[in-house]
Structures are given as C-alpha cells and as structure tokens.
Amino acid sequence: MSEPLLVAENLTKTYQRSGGAFGFHRPANPALIDASLQINRAEIVGVVGESGSGKTTLARCIALLDRPDTGRVIFKGEDLTKLSGADLRARRRYIQTIFQDPYASLNPRMRIGDVLEEVIRYHRLATGPGIAARVKQLLDQVGLPLSAVSSYPAAFSGGQRQRICIARALAAEPEMLIADEPVSALDVSIQAQVVNLLLDLKEQLGLSVIFIGHDLQLVNFIAPRVIIMLKGRIVETIPENKSLLDAEHEYTRELLESVPRLESLRDGGKGTRS
Amino acid sequence: MTNPSLDSLPRRWSLFRGVQIRLGSHNYSFAVGIVGFSLIVLAAIFAPLLTPYDPVALDFASALQPPSWAHPFGTDNLGRDVLTRVLYAARIDLQIGAIGVAFPFVIGAVIGLFAGYFGGWADALIGRLIDIVIAFPFLVLVIAIVAMLGPGLVNLYIAVTLVSWVLYARILRGETLALKRREYVMAATSLGFPHLKIMFRHILPNAIAPAIVFAMSDYALDVQLGATLSFFGLGVQPPTPEWGLMIAEARNFMLTEPWVILFPGLAIVVLSLCVSLIGDGLADRARGLHV
Amino acid sequence: MSKEGLIVEDLSISFVQRQLEVVTGVSLRIGRGEALGLVGESGSGKSLTARAILGLLPRGAVASGRIMFDGSSLLDLAAREMQKLRGARVAMIFQDPMSSLNPVLRVGTAIAQVIQSHERVGAGEAHRRAVALMDRVGIRDAQERSHAYPHQFSGGMRQRIMIAMALAANPSLLLADEPTTALDVVVQAGILRLLTDLRHEKGMGLLLVSHDLAVVGRVSDRVAVMYAGQIVEEGPTSEVLFRPHMPYTVGLIASVRRDRAAARLSSISGSPPAPGSTSAGCRFAPRCPLAIDACRRNAIPAVPIGPGHWARCIRTEDAQALTAADFAAARVPGGERANV
Numbered sequence: 034m035s036e037p038l039l040v041a042e043n044l045t046k047t048y049q050r051s052g053g054a055f056g057f058h059r060p061a062n063p064a065l066i067d068a069s070l071q072i073n074r075a076e077i078v079g080v081v082g083e084s085g086s087g088k089t090t091l092a093r094c095i096a097l098l099d100r101p102d103t104g105r106v107i108f109k110g111e112d113l114t115k116l117s118g119a120d121l122r123a124r125r126r127y128i129q130t131i132f133q134d135p136y137a138s139l140n141p142r143m144r145i146g147d148v149l150e151e152v153i154r155y156h157r158l159a160t161g162p163g164i165a166a167r168v169k170q171l172l173d174q175v176g177l178p179l180s181a182v183s184s185y186p187a188a189f190s191g192g193q194r195q196r197i198c199i200a201r202a203l204a205a206e207p208e209m210l211i212a213d214e215p216v217s218a219l220d221v222s223i224q225a226q227v228v229n230l231l232l233d234l235k236e237q238l239g240l241s242v243i244f245i246g247h248d249l250q251l252v253n254f255i256a257p258r259v260i261i262m263l264k265g266r267i268v269e270t271i272p273e274n275k276s277l278l279d280a281e282h283e284y285t286r287e288l289l290e291s292v293p294r295l296e297s298l299r300d301g302g303k304g305t306r307s
Numbered sequence: 308m309t310n311p312s313l314d315s316l317p318r319r320w321s322l323f324r325g326v327q328i329r330l331g332s333h334n335y336s337f338a339v340g341i342v343g344f345s346l347i348v349l350a351a352i353f354a355p356l357l358t359p360y361d362p363v364a365l366d367f368a369s370a371l372q373p374p375s376w377a378h379p380f381g382t383d384n385l386g387r388d389v390l391t392r393v394l395y396a397a398r399i400d401l402q403i404g405a406i407g408v409a410f411p412f413v414i415g416a417v418i419g420l421f422a423g424y425f426g427g428w429a430d431a432l433i434g435r436l437i438d439i440v441i442a443f444p445f446l447v448l449v450i451a452i453v454a455m456l457g458p459g460l461v462n463l464y465i466a467v468t469l470v471s472w473v474l475y476a477r478i479l480r481g482e483t484l485a486l487k488r489r490e491y492v493m494a495a496t497s498l499g500f501p502h503l504k505i506m507f508r509h510i511l512p513n514a515i516a517p518a519i520v521f522a523m524s525d526y527a528l529d530v531q532l533g534a535t536l537s538f539f540g541l542g543v544q545p546p547t548p549e550w551g552l553m554i555a556e557a558r559n560f561m562l563t564e565p566w567v568i569l570f571p572g573l574a575i576v577v578l579s580l581c582v583s584l585i586g587d588g589l590a591d592r593a594r595g596l597h598v
Numbered sequence: 599m600s601k602e603g604l605i606v607e608d609l610s611i612s613f614v615q616r617q618l619e620v621v622t623g624v625s626l627r628i629g630r631g632e633a634l635g636l637v638g639e640s641g642s643g644k645s646l647t648a649r650a651i652l653g654l655l656p657r658g659a660v661a662s663g664r665i666m667f668d669g670s671s672l673l674d675l676a677a678r679e680m681q682k683l684r685g686a687r688v689a690m691i692f693q694d695p696m697s698s699l700n701p702v703l704r705v706g707t708a709i710a711q712v713i714q715s716h717e718r719v720g721a722g723e724a725h726r727r728a729v730a731l732m733d734r735v736g737i738r739d740a741q742e743r744s745h746a747y748p749h750q751f752s753g754g755m756r757q758r759i760m761i762a763m764a765l766a767a768n769p770s771l772l773l774a775d776e777p778t779t780a781l782d783v784v785v786q787a788g789i790l791r792l793l794t795d796l797r798h799e800k801g802m803g804l805l806l807v808s809h810d811l812a813v814v815g816r817v818s819d820r821v822a823v824m825y826a827g828q829i830v831e832e833g834p835t836s837e838v839l840f841r842p843h844m845p846y847t848v849g850l851i852a853s854v855r856r857d858r859a860a861a862r863l864s865s866i867s868g869s870p871p872a873p874g875s876t877s878a879g880c881r882f883a884p885r886c887p888l889a890i891d892a893c894r895r896n897a898i899p900a901v902p903i904g905p906g907h908w909a910r911c912i913r914t915e916d917a918q919a920l921t922a923a924d925f926a927a928a929r930v931p932g933g934e935r936a937n938v
Contacts, residue, residue, distance in 0.1 A: 050689060083782035098493050125499035132490035140491045142512045151508075152498055190869060198494070205498050220639040221809060225853040225865030232862060247783060254856045254863065291787040293812035295839055 036110065037071040038241050039128075039209060044068045044094045044104035064090040065101070066265040070243075073208070075243045077235060079256030081249045081288065087265035088245050092213045095243070096128050097121065108209075126156055129202035131231075133214035135194035139186035145172075145197055146182030148239075152204040171200040175230060192223035199230065209241040217247065228255060249288045253277055255258075261285050337588025343581035350363065352398035360388035362395040365544045371564050381566040383557060389567060393574050396548040400530050402540075403463070407529030408522050409467040415475025416518055418510075419596035422476065423483025424506050433476065440473040449532060450541065458541045467529060474525070475518055482514035516593040523586025534575055550575050602668055603817050604628040604651065604688075604771055609656065609663035611646050621646055622827045623663075626805075629642050630770065633797055633804040635814030635835065637850075638824030641870060647824070648773045648807045652690055653680045667771070681870045686716045689764035693776040697758035699748040706732070706744025712766035715762055731762040737794060754785035761792065771803040778813060783835030790816050811854060820906070823847050826870050826881040843903050843914035846882045849925050864922030880911070887924040888913045 046065040065087040072078050082088045093099040095106055097113050106113045113124060132138045139148065149168045153159050159167045169179055175196040186194060195215060204208060212231060216224040232255065235242050246252040253259050257273040261282060269282040280286055319348045350357060359361045366386035380389035422430040429496035440448070458535055487510070534551025536542035543549035545556065549569040557567035604627070611621035621643040628634045638644040650661040651672060665672040667688065675683065684690075692698050700708060709728035713719060719727070725744070732740035735758040748756060757777060764772055772794065778786040794817055795803050808814050814821055815835055822832040823844065831844040842848045852864035868885040879894040880886070886893070892912060900908045910919060 085782065093493075096497055098497055101937065123498040123499065125497050128497065130494065130497050132494070134490060138490040138494060140495075140509050140513065151500075155498070155500060155504075201494065201498075205879060220869075221811075222850060222853055222866040223869060225863035226867070229862045229865055287784055291783040293787070293790070293810070293816045295812050295815060295854065298919045 035074070038074045038076075039093075039095070040071040041095050042068075042069050042103075042105045042107070042108040044091065044101040044106070046099060046101050046219050047105065047253075048096055063265055068262075068267050070095075070106075070260060070267070072241050072243060073242055074208075075235070076258070077241045077244055077256040079252035079259035080225055080243060080245045080262060081247065081252050081259055082262035084246060085264070088262050089213055090265070091150050091262070092130060092211045092243065092245055096130050096211055097125065098130070099294055107240040126152075126205035127208045129205055129207040129210055131195070131198050131202060131210060131212045131215045135191045135198060136217060138198045139194055139201075141186055144183055144185055145177075148201055149182075149195070149204045153203060156205060158204070167204070173233065174203060175200045175270060190223075191219050192227060195219065196229050196230065199227075199234070203234070203238070207240065208241070211243045211245070213245045214247065215244075216251075231255070248292060249277065249285070250292060250294070261288070309420070336584045337591075339559065340581045340584025340586075340588060343577065344585060346570050347397055347578055347581065348401060350394055351401055353575070354391070354394040354398070357394060358388065358391040360391040362387065362392045362548045365510055371567070373564070374566055378528065380570045381564070383553075383567045384560060384564075389553075389570050392548040392553060393550070393570050394572065396550050396553060397574065397578075399460075399543055399547065399549045400533060400575075403460070403533035404526040404530045404578075404582070406464050407467045407471070407532070408526050410464065411471035411525075412475050412518065414468065415472035415477075416479045418472065419476035419479025419481075420483050420506055420511060422500070423480040424487060424510065431563060433480070437473045437477050437480075439475070445470060446532065446535070450536065450539070453536060453541045460543060463533065463536055464523075467532065471525065471529075474521065478518045478521060479514055482517060483510055485515055486510050503514070516589075519595060520586050520590040523582050523589060527582040527586075530578055530582075531575060603630045603632065604805070605648050605664070605666040606647075606651070607664040607666070608648060609647065609661060609665060611643065611650055611659055613658050614660050615658055616874075620659075620827050621650075624824075624829055626822060626829075628771065628805055630803060630805045631801040632820070633794075633799070633806065633818040635818035635821045635822060636805060636807045636824060637811055637814050638808065639809055639870060641826075641873070642824040643827040644807045644824045645775050648690070648775050648805055651773060651805075652684050652688060653677075654690070657903075685712060685764075685769070686767045687769055688771045688773065689767070689769040690773040690775065691757070691760045691764050691777050693779050695760040698747060698760060699756060701748055704747060705751070709744075709759070709763050709766055712763050716767040728762070728766070731765055732759070734796075735759070735762045735765070736788065737762075739745070740866055752785075754781050754789065755889045757781065757789055758792070761789075761796070765796065765800070768800070769802065771777050771805070772797075773805045773807070774805045776809070777806070779808070779810075786813070794818055811839065811851060823850070826876060827873065828881060828910060830882065830911070831909040833903065834905075837904060837907045841918065842909075843901075843917050844882075844909040844911045845886045845888050845913070845917045845920055847909075848920045849885075851923065852920075852922050860922065864925055866925050887920065888916055 044065055045063060045067055047061055047063040049061065068087070068091050070078065070091070080088045080091065081205065088098065094104075096100040101114060104114070105152060107123065108128065111124075111266070113121065116124065149171055150164055153164050153167055155190060168182060172179055172181055177193065177196055181189075181197070186197070189197065210231070215231070216227050219227060228251075231242065231244070234240060244252055244255050248257070255269070259271045261269040261271070261284065262268050263284050269280060269285050271280060271285070277289055280289065364387070368386060369382050370384050370386040372378055372382045378388050379392065380393060383392070384390055418433060422433040448470050449466045452469060453462050456462040456465060492505060492509055495505045533542055534549070534554065537549045537551035538555040540555070545552060545554050553571040554568050557571070562566050606624060606626040609621060610619060610625040624643075624647055626634060636647065639706040646655065646659065649655055651665055653672065653675070655661060661673060663673070667683070670685070672680070679890060699705070705724055706728045708854065709731055710721065710724035713724045713727055714721070721828045729740045729744050732744055737743055737755060737758055748759070751759065777793070778789050781789065790813065793804065793806070796802065804817070806814055806817050818835055820833065821835050821838040822829045823838065823846065824830065825846050831838055831842065831847045838847060839851065842851055846866070849864070849866040865883055871881060871884065877894065878897055880889070880898045883889040883893045890913070898910045898912055900910055901912065901914055902908045903914060
C-alpha cells in the first residue's frame, strides 16, 4: 500500500487562558489529547463528536492553524510542525479548511471574484487571461453563476456562501480538504446539496477529505471510516467495512441512539437501529 | 451580526451624543452633519470672497460696534470684523481637528493592528502603555506636554499625537483580537498569505469602522482642545484668528459687548455638533453592517 | 367543537413598512394536552407564527386573523391582559436559554419569582416549589444548585431551567421554539424525553417549532409543515412522515434519510423564495418536479387526504411516488437563489 498523504501523530493541544490577574494563567483542560489519525490519497475520513470533544481543535492542528503542543503532522513525508515562516506558508495551500459558519467565513468587504483571484494570483496558479478562465471554472465547479464575481458575500445565502468557501479552497489547488461541520449551520434541504457537492468534488479531483460533524449517521454516510471523539480524545475508530451497529464504545452507542431518526419512529421504537 | 465593539468605544466627549434631527420617521442627523460641515469648510476656503475686511488689520475708529449690516457679527476691541475673523479662524480650527486626528489615527491604528495580530510581549507592553496613558486626564496631559515643549501649533500637534494614539491603538487592537479568530482570517492564513497581506487586506478594512466613528468625536474634541490651549496662550498666537483665542481676547467685554465672545463660541458649538452628527450617523451605519 | 385549547385561524403576519407578508393564512388547532409539531426551514415563518400567539412579534410586524385561546381572542387582548396570560396559562421557551435567563439572578430565585408573580405564596414556599421543579426537570442536587447562577450551568441544563420556569405557573400550553437546536444530540434526546413526559403528566398542550422533522416526529401527535409562509401539509405525525402527499414534504423527508446504498444524499434543488417574491400559485412550484401550469396559475386549496390529513397540492396522487431521482433530475444550475 502506498504511503498515506497525511499522518497526524499524538497531537495534544491546551489553549492558554490568559487574562488572569497579574498575568497568572489559570490551568486549562487540554482541548486535544494524544490524537493520531492518518488519511490516504482520495480517502474520506469522518470525525464525530459533540461540542467540546476536540474535533475542531484536531482540524486546526492538522491544518497548522493552531500549533499543537506536542505531536507531529507529517504531510507527504514532511513534518509540518517543524516548519515556520515562508516554508510553512508555501505548504499551507495544500491543506484547505471549510469552516462551519458560512457567515463568518468570507471577508465582507471583498467581491467574490476578488476573493478567488487573490488566491490564484498570490500562488501564481494562472496568469493573464487564464485567471478569469480559472475563476469561471471554479464557480462552475461549485454550481454558482459567473455573475457572482461582482457581488459581495452579503448577497448570498448560507448554502451559497459555503459553495463560495469551497471554491476559494479549490482555488489554492489543495490535495486535502478539512470540512469542519460544513453543513451544520445550513437548512436541511440545503445540507444535502452541499454534502453532494463535496462528494462530487472529491471524486473529480481526487481530494482527501476529513469530514467533521456531530451527526454520526450523516458523517458515516459520507465517510466509510469514522473516528469518534470525546473530551479531547479519540475513543473509537469505526473501520471502513464495519457497520455503526457494531460500534464497541459505549459513547458511540449513546450517540447513535440519541439522534432522532424518522426510520425509527415508524416502528414506534426509541432506538435508531435501522 | 451587529458590531458590539461600537458600544464600548471610549467616549471622552459626549455633549451631543444622541442628538437627532428628525422629520417624520426619517432621521436626517447624518445629512445635516455632512451639509453643515461642508458649509463650514467652504466658508473657510472662500473666506476672502465672503467678506471685504482683513482679519488682522486694526481699525480703532470702529472698535466694539454691535452687529449691523456692515458688520453682521459686530467688531472687536481692535475694530476687526468678528464675522471675518470667525471665517478665517475656521481655517486654523479645521486644520487643528484634521491634523489632531490624522496623526494619532494612523500611528495608533498601525500599532494597535500589529499588537493585536502578533500578541506576545510587545502586545503586553503596548497594553500597559495604553492603560497608563488612559489613566491620566487627557487635557492635563496635553497641557503638561505643551507647557514643556513650549507654545505653538506644531507642539500642540505633537502633544495630541503623543496622547491620542493610544485610544486608536486600543480600538484597533481590540478589533484585531476579535477578527484574528474569525474564519475568513483563518482561511487567509491557511491559503498561505503573508502576515502583512492578512493584516492590511483582511483585518484592517473590517476593523477600522469603530476607529473612524471615534475619530469624528475626537475631531470635535481636538477643535475644542485647540481653542482651550489658545485660550490659555499655549496654542495659536495673536493676532492669528482662532476661535479659542478670540474668546480669550474678548473675555473682558463679555458682559458689555457679548457679540465679541458669542460668535466664536457658537462657531465651536456648531462645528462640534456637525461632526458629532456625522459620527453618530457613521456609527449607526457601521452597526447595521453585516460583518 | 370544544373551545378549549388554541385555535389559530387564517393568521397572516406582515412587515407593514416593507409591505412584506411573511406568514399567509395559517390555521392551527391544539386541543388540551395535544402536541403539534410545526416544521419548516429558516424563513418559513414558523417562529413568527409561534411568537404571534403570545404577542411577541418583532417591531413593525403586524398579525391579522384570529387567535383564540380557551375562548378568548388573543389578538384583541390589551397589553396588560396579555402579560397576565403569558407565563401563567401559556408559556414559551426559546432556542438560546442563556439570553432568556437573567445572568445576575440565582436560578432558584428566578424560578421562585415566576411562581410568586402568578400566585400569592411566601418566599419560602416559592423557593421550595422552585427546587421541586428543578428536581422534576432532571437537575441533580436541585437544592444546592438552586443557588447557582445561569453561567454555572451547561446549555442543556439551562434549557431545563427554562423549562422549569415555564412550568412554574402550571401553563396549559407550552410553546417551544427550537428548544434543542443549540444542544448536542445526547442532551437533545434528554430534553425531548422530558418534554414528552411532562406533557403527559400535566396534560399540557405543546407547540413544538423545529426545522428537524425527526425531532418533531418524536414528540408530537400531529405535524404541520410550513413552506414560504404557508402551511403546505398537516396531519397525524405518522401519516405526514410516512405517507407524505405534498412534494416538499416528500423531498424534505428524503433529504434526511441516510441510505448507505445510495451514493448521494437526496436533495431538493434550488432554495425557498424570498418573502414577497411569490406568485399566486403554489409557492413550491419553482422547485417541484411535479409542477404543471395549473400549479403556477391559481392559489392551491387544501386538499383533504385522510382523517385530519390535508395537503396544499393538486398532485397529491403522484407526490407519493416521487423518488430521490426525481428531485435530482429537477436540479437547477446555480443551486440556490441569491437574495440580492
């Protein structure tokens, strides 16, 4: 088997809560404890947990948006945690993140066209007329009309903004996407559109995707392999060929039973065994 | 989402806060402020065309005349036309406000942006410095610095800049701290953009609104500060027309010939009001802005 | 028919200044002890409908129609009488419990105040009952915790405190506006169980507003589905969720189904219309795979389907047979509408 695209090893992160009187730091609970994960090319891995489970911290540490206290993030054989400055910046574009809140994810003062162009120009991914063609192609890929280029983010709905964020991520020609609860803030009928878009893009572009969510069954629909997190730790990994129903950890079962399911209502039962 | 930081702006000057000019359900405060301010600026620029008199030439024969068609605002004890002097004084006072805001704004904004963005020991140092400067009464501090440097406009600007930049730095630092964790700034980081690009293109344009709003009330304060210092003989020197100085020179005639002191005083009030109306209008617009 | 409970007839809500009608002709009925789920996406008007009942509309919004509660017309109530009704006979809980709780008041005191404002009881008795209520809604060590402040509780516990406050005056109707949307799934399950238990125990009516079909399905006897300001389908829960007759309901239910055999989730292409941009005909027609000219021309009547089950659709016969593929085929390029 070929070498995995990314390996995260023993990541631990504690956020310092500063601001105590006279600069004393109050001891804080670690947000992430000894988390390891690996992902192959063109693979989707799911991460599930409640708020405070450390799943967002894991995403930020892998993308080096937060520096892990300990542990390594090895991307294509290179330890990113050892890099800084220009060396790190040059590699950042290969790992892109889609955030949960589509309303905070776009600079309100930049037109959509400028948002995409900025990425393409800065990394010199196209030149001259190629830039406009690339912008058009990106908007096309995420299902937005070309007329979007001259609009500001305020003109778009939540689902459309999430498409724009995906286009911005793709503009950097990444090899990996981290989708951190990308549909949790969206309406039900829009959620499915965005999930399907991500699945389509993953297939077309051969992207590796870490899909983070709190709905175990949704995440498992998207990702064959799912990691369950609780209080900063990875408590269970459900492998590709195993059903959720065979989950071993008590917490996974609780998660599974807690999500209300239409299918389960039909039998009048409270469980979710479908 | 509204911008909560606007409500926590430092308010040194609040005489006209909340003044609104309404007609029916429409609020014309902002428009009135803009029109009034523009008129003052135009009047200052075209002062020579608006009045036949010289602002500094003495004419003892017509000293202390009450308002008349020839001298709508009357004349002062040296026979100078008060209207003429009020108009010419606007040139100085508008300049005091503009420079007194511009330098602290630019310096404070850049320092606040860097402090908030990079954090660390430099930020801690700047934070303490801000606390110390804010702990002093503003006016006392400026007067003390001018007294040390010596009277004059340039020294006034230096003193105001030395004191005022911390207020802008504080606003920008706070906004930057909040925006630094915003998803679109993190996205810019993850796209591999350099720090300066992130700071000046992605953070600054979204952090500047509260500082601009504050600048408007600061402008009014600086005009009054200039007038105050000139009144005490630390700012503009006679015979240059300046509203505060005019008030100082006229204070002996306050009871017998009130017009000499009334009109420069009114000029300060009107300019301050216009600027405050603009500031409130900008604040309302900024609050409604989706960030 | 009994006059007890809540009867909403032909309720419309508009923002007068902007001349926008956001809720159109909504009729609802919640008998004593009955639970109705009101489902819709954001902007469908479901929350405004619930708020109109207690006169809690935002500024500029005006309600017309009839809202009757136990025989009295709520839209005609004076502000003071409405205030007396609120909390006492009809209570409401919201999505974000933190903003509804006074941060400087100990929670026990807050609950006791509600009791005392509706009943003449001493402070000691009120506090005793507050502790009993906290215990009832599942807060452990209620006696001790009654002295804590709201910020010392987790989101789920705060929502339990809100429920305790709502129950303090023994209301006969509880309006719950997205009570579990901000909570984690495990906590949500607990709150839903609590609401169901309390309803049966106290014989209390419940209006549960939610965007989540499964949440509503768990708690309510009947379900009303709202789309773009109108109720488009209503009926007994099992009927609506398992034999939906309106294409929007069909699509919505399909989009939350996680069928591992399918490669993609089922989705409804497009997005809901902006208020004011709707035409005379069916408001779902632009996204509907079954839409025909007749759908767009005239207002669609409520078509009866079964006992207590109706849908605002003239093609209910074919709607049931709709599959995920039909919705996918209707895919509009460009996804959703821009609200420019």
